[in-house]
Amino acid sequence: MFTINIQAQERAGVQLYDPKANVEKDLAIAMDKASENNKHIFVQVGGNWCSWCILFHKFIEEDEDLNALFDSKFELVKLNYSPENKNEIALEKMDFPQRFGFPVFVILDESGKRIHTQNSALLEAGEGYDRNKVIEFLNNWSYDAVHP
Numbered sequence: 001m002f003t004i005n006i007q008a009q010e011r012a013g014v015q016l017y018d019p020k021a022n023v024e025k026d027l028a029i030a031m032d033k034a035s036e037n038n039k040h041i042f043v044q045v046g047g048n049w050c051s052w053c054i055l056f057h058k059f060i061e062e063d064e065d066l067n068a069l070f071d072s073k074f075e076l077v078k079l080n081y082s083p084e085n086k087n088e089i090a091l092e093k094m095d096f097p098q099r100f101g102f103p104v105f106v107i108l109d110e111s112g113k114r115i116h117t118q119n120s121a122l123l124e125a126g127e128g129y130d131r132n133k134v135i136e137f138l139n140n141w142s143y144d145a146v147h148p
Helices: 002-012 023-037 051-062 064-073 088-093 131-140
Strands: 040-046 074-080 104-108 114-119
Touching: 023 040, 023 074, 023 088, 023 104, 040 051, 051 064, 064 074, 064 131
Parallel strands: 040 074
Antiparallel strands: 040 104, 104 114
């Protein structure tokens, strides 16, 4: 079943993650924007091969309120992890979040300091994500929550 999902995604051309992306540059841009807008940086670590990574992206994108909440609180960086590029240096700087599986979410403050790593399995419900758990997670790790 998992193989079928991956093959279907590959045929559909799902490309949420860019193995050639310069993650250091992406993080620097996100830090600038986060500093200007009093936001934190949400790093989604995963790959185009990961059905749960794609599911989370769709989950956020398809819920208008959840998408607006996410955009108002975070600058997003998608960090690729695949055979083409494991981004090992960046992941080492984030204290090896891949140990939790994929996707894994890393919250950075506006200076790029890691303040939280979230095992995405804790936000799941059945064959998807739990909306209330995701909202609570986003609110609890927003800039305003950490800097009241």
